[in-house]
Amino acid sequence: MLITAFDLVKHGEKKGLFSNQKKPKDRISYVSFQIEKGQCAGLVGESGSGKSTLARILLGLEKIDGGEVQIDGMTADKWRRVNRGKMSVVFQDYLSSVHPSFKVKEIIAEPMRLLKQNQNLDQKVLSLLEQVRLPSSVLNQYAHQLSGGQLQRVCIARAISTHPAILILDEVLSSLDVSVQVQILELLETLKQELDMTMLLITHDVEAAVYLCDRLLFLHEGSLVEECKKDELFEVSHPFTLQLIDSLMPFQLDKK
Incomplete structure (x- = not known):
């Protein structure tokens, strides 16, 4: 197994100084799961269910109040230290996740520069643009000059630039038009087939x-x-899961 979570707990916070809430509800409550190497797992839930909190825990952006995450038999903290650049993320809000004064070529190159992977950098950036199906003409454009779908592709290119072992996609479709969502899903499916990543x-x-x-x-x-x-x-069999899949038609499950 690549990623193993044991009884993860993240406590909630009181909403205000004078809140009558004696004990805030846990944001994450004794969650355990395993994701195998090379697998693409989907964490599905409603808004406020704790999905993004769990992503931030895996990324080391939030501390847990109980339990443990292991990656390849190491604690997640140790694994991230030993494997710098090998866990990447694409966030929902593509605009706030890029530097507004950076051009596209600088956005994509940033992780490689931080890891001192500077050899043939321009060619690597061009290759990454091709992988996410963007023309080289966007290289010198700024984030505000791109459409939402284009900028999310740039963020995906940046995320895969360091050849990560683990790629976390946090609500990457939510801010996009439906037609663009389909295009991004097709791109992610292609990358899933081409790259050796756990997603x-x-x-x-x-x-x-x-x-x-x-x-x-x-x-x-x-x-x-x-x-x-x-x-x-x-x-x-769980009522929540049954409610979620009620809207799915059989043809939507044909792709296996």
């Missing part, structure tokens, strides 16, 4: 998860209520 798609959109992922994890109110392989989706 975690965090989404409220069960259709997107079914399209891209091999395995689905369902998070509800901070708890992992069910998990299954994609071809086992109609065998689930």
